[in-house]
Amino acid sequence: xxxxxxxxxxxxxxxxxxxxxxxxxxxxxxxxxxxxxxxxxxxxxxxxxxxxxxxxxxxxxxxxxxxxxxxxxxxxxxxxxxxxxxxxxxxxxxxxxxxxxxxxxxxxxxxxxxxxxxxxxxxxxxxxxxxxxxxxxxxxxxxxxxxxxxxxxxxxxxxxxxxxxxxxxxxxxxxxxxxxxxxxxxxxxxxxxxxxxxxxxxxxxxxxxxxxxxxxxxxxxxxxxxxxxxxxxxxxxxxxxxxxxxxxxxxxxxxxxxxxxxxxxxxxxxxxxxxxxxxxxxxxxxxxxxxxxxxxxxxxxxxxxxxxxxxxxxxxxxxxxxxxxxxxxxxxxxxxxxxxxxxxxxxxxxxxxxxxxxxxxxxxxxxxxxxxxxxxxxxxxxxxxxxxxxxxxxxxxxxxxxxxxxxxxxxxxxxxxxxxxxxxxxxxxxxxxxxxxxxxxxxxxxxxxxxxxx
Numbered sequence: 001x002x003x004x005x006x007x008x009x010x011x012x013x014x015x016x017x018x019x020x021x022x023x024x025x026x027x028x029x030x031x032x033x034x035x036x037x038x039x040x041x042x043x044x045x046x047x048x049x050x051x052x053x054x055x056x057x058x059x060x061x062x063x064x065x066x067x068x069x070x071x072x073x074x075x076x077x078x079x080x081x082x083x084x085x086x087x088x089x090x091x092x093x094x095x096x097x098x099x100x101x102x103x104x105x106x107x108x109x110x111x112x113x114x115x116x117x118x119x120x121x122x123x124x125x126x127x128x129x130x131x132x133x134x135x136x137x138x139x140x141x142x143x144x145x146x147x148x149x150x151x152x153x154x155x156x157x158x159x160x161x162x163x164x165x166x167x168x169x170x171x172x173x174x175x176x177x178x179x180x181x182x183x184x185x186x187x188x189x190x191x192x193x194x195x196x197x198x199x200x201x202x203x204x205x206x207x208x209x210x211x212x213x214x215x216x217x218x219x220x221x222x223x224x225x226x227x228x229x230x231x232x233x234x235x236x237x238x239x240x241x242x243x244x245x246x247x248x249x250x251x252x253x254x255x256x257x258x259x260x261x262x263x264x265x266x267x268x269x270x271x272x273x274x275x276x277x278x279x280x281x282x283x284x285x286x287x288x289x290x291x292x293x294x295x296x297x298x299x300x301x302x303x304x305x306x307x308x309x310x311x312x313x314x315x316x317x318x319x320x321x322x323x324x325x326x327x328x329x330x331x332x333x334x335x336x337x338x339x340x341x342x343x344x345x346x347x348x349x350x351x352x353x354x355x356x357x358x359x360x361x362x363x364x365x366x367x368x369x370x371x372x373x374x375x376x377x378x379x380x381x382x383x384x385x386x387x388x389x390x391x392x393x394x395x396x397x398x399x400x401x402x403x404x405x406x407x408x409x410x411x412x413x414x415x416x417x418x419x420x421x422x423x424x425x426x427x428x429x430x431x432x433x434x435x436x437x438x439x440x441x442x443x444x445x446x447x448x449x450x451x452x453x454x
Contacts, residue, residue: 020252022259023220023279024074025061026199028206028272029053029213031080031115039091043100046085050077050104050113053213053269058109060266070259073220073281074421077105078204079115087127094131098138098145105144112187114204116147119194122156122444132162135169140176140184146202152192152390154397158445163390166190167383167439171406174375178408181416185405186370190386192393192400197273197328203366203401214272216329217260220279221252223286225316229294241295242315249276249319257324273328276320277365278312280340282423288312288333289342300342301351309333310363330399332365338418338425339370348415348426354385362392367400372416372427375408380436382406387439395448 034045058075065072079101086094098116105113116138118128135147149166152158170190174182189203196207199218206214228248232240257274264271280288289300295308313332321327335357337343346352354371361367367389373382386402393400407416412429 020221020224020255021071021073022217022256024076024199024218025057025072025260025263026076026078026204026216026218027054027057027213027267027269028078028197028210028216029080030206030208030210031085032208035085035088037088037090039086039089039096042085042089042091043096046079046097047100047104050079050101051107054104054108054110056267061263064259064262064266067262068259070255072259074111076110076199076201076204077108077113078199078206079113080208081115081117081119081205083118083125083127083131084208086130087125092130093137094134095138095141098134098142101145102142110144112144112146112201114146114148114201115206116145117149117205119150120159120162121150121153121192122159124162132165132169135188136172136176136184139173139187146187146204148189148191148194148203148205150191150194151386152394152445153447154193154394155447155451157447158192158387158390158394160387160439160445161442163383163387164439164442166386167379167381170382170404171379174406174408181410181418182375182405182407183418183422186403186418186422189401189403190390192390193398195329195399199275199329200277200279202403210272211270213269215260215264215267215269216272216275217256218275218277218279218329219252219256220277222278222280222288222291222333224248224252225278226287226291226294229291234296238311242311245312245315246319249316250323253320253323271326273326274324275329276316276324276327276331277329278316278333280334280336280343281421282339282341282344287340287342288335289340289346291333293342299349299351300346301353301356305356306359306363309335309360313364330365334365334369335360336369336403337371337428338423339421340423344423344425347428354428354430358388358392361389361400362396365399367393368402368404370422370425371404372425373404373406373430374411374427375406376411377406377430377432378436380434380439381430381432383439384435385430394445397450
């Protein structure tokens with residue numbers, strides 16, 4: 001494929017000025033062949049397999065990054081949900097597996113490793129229960145391990161018993177890492193309709209339907225999209241806005257797939273999918289919120305925000321799908337509050353409320369992401385927030401998630417600083433109306449009528 005000089009210069013400008021990057025290359029590794037009745041032997045097998053396949057991931061990713069002068073921000077690994085692996089072992093506490101994952105991640109030099117996970121939308125195995133009970137200790141005692149639990153799906157309904165457990169888990173994670181403002185809770189996410197090829201943390205895991213080892217790629221580029229929209233006349237029709245997003249998304253995706261395939265070929269493993277998501281960072285100019293403001297909003301959070309986000313999401317998918325051979329993952333626009341400079345600013349001014357963010361999750365990727373809430377929020381209220389978001393995902397046949405941090409000792413209006421990619425945020429005000437009677441009912445919610453497609 002030949003590139004014109006103008007196209008080459010345009011790409012260079014995107015990278016140097018507007019924060020274009022490949023957000024992550026994530027190697028998915030199956031651990032099904034690591035299972036042994038002995039927990040110690042299983043943990044050893046897990047460590048050895050991850051190191052075997054992942055030992056060159058960082059080196060080769062950096063090599064390809066230098067070759068094309070395209071930053072690859074994160075190198076990650078996802079593994080088979082550990083609840084499945086642990087179910088056949090004699091382990092009662094699955095922290096032993098989390099520690100093996102952490103050691104392997106440190107050895108190969110990656111940023112995060114995901115897959116300390118369970119899928120319980122329809123019910124629990126003993127492995128699921130043991131993993132959930134292990135999450136607080138496992139995540140608070142490791143540095144790079146991320147965890148997720150899928151509690152609902154359009155096909156299976158919602159497990160309300162699991163949602164109750166999730167409220168307790170989030171609170172325990174925050175308390176055990178109180179000296180870090182509840183940082184451990186930032187490594188844990190609750191899903192409905194979790195996808196098995198997600199390259200983004202904290203929710204990445206390697207689904208059992210995947211090949212033994214694959215490479216998935218998550219692209220980014222909100223700064224590039226914002227710049228493109230800034231060139232559009234303020235009086236232009238919405239059609240022109242949509243076309244501009246589609247064209248720039250095509251270019252971003254084409255670059256991302258090129259990099260991903262090169263890294264996969266170098267590692268001699270299968271290329272999986274490219275995730276088209278616009279993933280922001282706390283850096284100025286790399287904000288999804290700022291993209292939405294280019295539509296003509298005074299600030300994200302204004303009436304019309306959900307409308308603009310829906311259009312952005314759809315246009316990104318349409319443009320990116322034409323440039324990619326295999327689209328997967330989550331795909332769309334992320335709204336992690338603490339990781340997006342524009343979102344941080346809007347919440348600090350009171351323009352973005354939890355209720356507005358919840359409405360926005362109906363039309364974008366994932367859900368309530370990286371939101372700091374008061375430390376005295378009860379377990380039941382945390383579960384209630386999760387339940388609302390899970391219902392949105394189940395009814396609308398989309399992936400939704402909750403990653404919230406009840407920051408110990410802090411109240412609404414206080415600021416919390418996590419640092420790095422996790423950023424900072426003002427603690428958002430929420431209502432503490434009691435929902436414990438509802439949450440304590442437990443039981444299983446049957447799937448919606450639209451699930452009956454067979």
